[in-house]
Amino acid sequence: MMQERGVAVDHTTIFRWVQRYAPEIEKRARWYQGYRSPSWRVDETYVRVGGSWKYLFRTVDKAGRLIGFMLSDRRNTLAAPRFLGKVLKTIRGWPAVSITKDKLGSYRKAIRPLQRDGRLSDEVMYQTSKYLNNIIEADHGALKQVIRPARGFQTMKTAYTTIKGLEILRMIRCEH
Numbered sequence: 001m002m003q004e005r006g007v008a009v010d011h012t013t014i015f016r017w018v019q020r021y022a023p024e025i026e027k028r029a030r031w032y033q034g035y036r037s038p039s040w041r042v043d044e045t046y047v048r049v050g051g052s053w054k055y056l057f058r059t060v061d062k063a064g065r066l067i068g069f070m071l072s073d074r075r076n077t078l079a080a081p082r083f084l085g086k087v088l089k090t091i092r093g094w095p096a097v098s099i100t101k102d103k104l105g106s107y108r109k110a111i112r113p114l115q116r117d118g119r120l121s122d123e124v125m126y127q128t129s130k131y132l133n134n135i136i137e138a139d140h141g142a143l144k145q146v147i148r149p150a151r152g153f154q155t156m157k158t159a160y161t162t163i164k165g166l167e168i169l170r171m172i173r174c175e176h
């Protein structure tokens with residue numbers, strides 16, 4: 001954004017700004033985020049952190065707008081319900097009517113406890129579709145293109161905060 005406005009700023013300064021202000025901007029931007037479609041696309045991708053691959057779980061609506069994300073060490077039946085619970089808490093106003101995912105079995109096991117707890121409606125249509133998830137797969141590619149110049153992250157904290165900043169920036173650009 002700074003470069004677009006003709007302001008020259010060192011990359012370490014921008015990194016420090018992102019680490020410091022991204023969480024606060026995200027909190028404030030969520031309020032203005034607006035309506036999200038109840039048709040969700042859920043998927044995960046890989047991100048290099050500290051020399052090893054970590055999992056970036058993401059959810060977008062059918063229009064491709066971000067609903068939520070989570071960075072995790074593992075891609076298993078413990079991480080999936082934690083991720084979906086976090087997303088449901090974040091977007092309380094617009095609950096899911098349908099959730100589309102790829103072939104990862106952990107999501108099916110994650111949905112049942114959320115329905116029992118009352119955090120997710122029993123009427124949620126849950127489906128596996130390779131083609132409906134093309135929206136999120138393409139979005140992964142766009143996000144990775146922005147992440148690639150960083151050549152990996154050193155810690156989970158900096159990775160999470162930086163990705164949060166990038167997601168906010170992408171959200172702001174797409175919304176206005």
